[in-house]
Amino acid sequence: xxxxxxxxxGLVQAGGSLRLSCAASGRTLSSYAMxxxxxxxGKEREFVAHSRRSDGRTYYADSVKGRFFIYRDNAKxxxxxxxxxxxxxxxxxxxxxxxxxxxxxxxxxMDYWGKGTLVTVSS
Numbered sequence: 001x002x003x004x005x006x007x008x009x010g011l012v013q014a015g016g017s018l019r020l021s022c023a024a025s026g027r028t029l030s031s032y033a034m035x036x037x038x039x040x041x042g043k044e045r046e047f048v049a050h051s052r053r054s055d056g057r058t059y060y061a062d063s064v065k066g067r068f069f070i071y072r073d074n075a076k077x078x079x080x081x082x083x084x085x086x087x088x089x090x091x092x093x094x095x096x097x098x099x100x101x102x103x104x105x106x107x108x109x110m111d112y113w114g115k116g117t118l119v120t121v122s123s
Contacts, residue, residue, distance in 0.1 A: 009117030022096030038092035
């Protein structure tokens, strides 16, 4: 069993930055692929970024590529999402998630979820 707790959300102006953190307990993060999803009001949950378990390679949604960066610290059992050049369309609840394999990192295939942290970007 893995417990994930997100922090770092808040209100920021367009063009600003935020860093989200996800603290894991129960098992070491090195055993999991880790990543972030988000869900805006009235929309489905969507993939944002993830870091593979096997080699740490990172992947990003096209909408955030070049602006968001995922970092994992297996020693501290944390994964972070640095979000730069934020846009109003980035407003959503951001969820940390983990999966025991690198295969199919998508919303309907995750093993564990955090409860989410709200990010609001004002124009």
